[in-house]
Structures are given as C-alpha cells and as structure tokens.
Amino acid sequence: xxxxxxxxxxxxxxxxxxxxxxxxxxxxxxxxxxxxxxxxxxxxxxxxxxxxxxxxxxxxxxxxxxxxxxxxxxxxxxxxxxxxxxxxxxxxxxxxxxxxxxxxxxxxxxxx
Amino acid sequence: xxxxxxxxxxxxxxxxxxxxxxxxxxxxxxxxxxxxxxxxxxxxxxxxxxxxxxxxxxxxxxxxxxxxxxxxxxxxxxxxxxxxxxxxxxxxxxxxxxxxxxxxxxxxxxxx
Numbered sequence: 001x002x003x004x005x006x007x008x009x010x011x012x013x014x015x016x017x018x019x020x021x022x023x024x025x026x027x028x029x030x031x032x033x034x035x036x037x038x039x040x041x042x043x044x045x046x047x048x049x050x051x052x053x054x055x056x057x058x059x060x061x062x063x064x065x066x067x068x069x070x071x072x073x074x075x076x077x078x079x080x081x082x083x084x085x086x087x088x089x090x091x092x093x094x095x096x097x098x099x100x101x102x103x104x105x106x107x108x109x110x111x112x
Numbered sequence: 113x114x115x116x117x118x119x120x121x122x123x124x125x126x127x128x129x130x131x132x133x134x135x136x137x138x139x140x141x142x143x144x145x146x147x148x149x150x151x152x153x154x155x156x157x158x159x160x161x162x163x164x165x166x167x168x169x170x171x172x173x174x175x176x177x178x179x180x181x182x183x184x185x186x187x188x189x190x191x192x193x194x195x196x197x198x199x200x201x202x203x204x205x206x207x208x209x210x211x212x213x214x215x216x217x218x219x220x221x222x223x224x
Contacts, residue, residue, distance in 0.1 A: 041198060043217075099144070100158050102158070103157070
C-alpha cells in the first residue's frame with residue numbers, strides 16, 4: 001500500500017484553466033503539506049494542514065487553495081493557471097509538524 | 113526567513129570512497145535536521161535524521177550535527193553508483209511553526 005498517494009502523476013493544461021491535484025495518506029498522520037519543486041529543483045513549502053486547520057501559508061498566490069475534507073486528504077486547487085505554475089507538486093505528510101516528512105510521488109504540472 | 117544552504121555541486125566521488133555532503137542553516141532555534149535523497153524524476157525519500165549534537169550512524173550513512181556552528185553534514189561510506197542522486201538537507205524551525213525548510217540540494221555523482 002502506498003503511504004502517500006497523489007493523482008494525477010502528470011497534468012498538462014492550458015493557461016487560464018482551473019485544475020486540482022488530489023492527495024491521500026494512510027499513515028494516520030496529523031499534518032499534510034504541499035510542496036512545489038521548480039525547474040531548478042528547489043523544493044519550497046506552499047501549505048500545511050494540521051487537523052484540518054491551515055497552519056502555515058507561504059507567499060503563494062491566492063489562486064492556489066488547499067482543501068482538506070478530512071485529515072487523510074489534502075487536495076490542491078489551482079485557478080487561472082499561469083505559465084509560471086509549471087513545476088512538480090509534491091504532497092507530504094508527517095505525524096506532527098516537527099517530524100520527518102513522507103512524500104507522495106509528485107504531480108508534474110505543465111501549463112502551455 | 114529561514115535559510116538552508118548547500119553547495120549545488122555536482123560533487124564527483126570515486127566508487128568506494130567517502131562522500132561528504134555539507135549544509136548550513138540560519139535559524140539558531142532549529143531542533144531537527146533531515147537528509148533526503150532524490151533520484152531524478154522521483155520524490156524525496158528520507159535517509160537520515162538527527163536531533164542532537166554529534167554523530168548518528170545508520171549503515172553506510174553518518175549524519176553529523178554541530179548546532180554551535182549551525183552545520184549539519186552527511187557522510188556516505190563505501191560510495192556506490194546507486195548513491196548518485198541529489199541530496200536535500202532539511203531543517204525544522206525552532207518553534208515548529210514553519211514545517212521543513214529545504215536546501216537546494218547537492219548533486220552527487222559516484223564514478224564507477
């Protein structure tokens with residue numbers, strides 16, 4: 001069983017579209033995250049959720065919105081996609097905010 | 113703003129030798145330190161974590177932490193070609209409020 005799973009693995013779309021990436025973890029962790037890895041491979045945190053509460057939010061455009069129906073899921077919605085949004089997006093989870101992260105396999109988003 | 117610095121490399125090491133990867137961090141309050149390995153096109157996977165000053169060994173890997181110097185390193189003994197990857201240093205903030213901050217990674221190449 002995959003501990004942290006995200007779908008889709010690849011997402012190709014046009015500028016201006018709205019898209020979602022789904023993430024689920026079966027580890028019983030309390031905290032989930034979204035990270036963005038750009039073309040230079042720099043991994044930067046976007047959001048984290050702890051017990052359905054947003055606890056951090058870096059300087060991310062409000063076109064990005066995380067949604068967590070329960071503590072095992074954290075989906076990422078992106079509105080009005082821009083070329084600069086092209087990157088690999090990783091979902092991750094941890095038992096709590098101070099502990100090691102387990103990553104999903106990543107979603108490669110290409111905005112044309 | 114927390115910063116985590118790594119030499120991007122590439123760091124080239126002959127097979128069988130010791131690979132030494134270094135990382136410095138800016139937040140003196142950081143308590144937890146992690147090393148992740150990322151193969152091209154894959155997600156980061158945790159290989160070591162360290163919380164206390166000194167050395168921590170796990171198989172061929174040794175993590176070293178010096179909080180006074182704000183320095184953490186990873187040694188890989190008996191380097192194998194399969195160790196060729198990007199190694200990401202990650203640091204947790206002192207207050208636990210910011211999740212993990214990653215360095216830009218060091219690209220390690222083990223030459224057969």
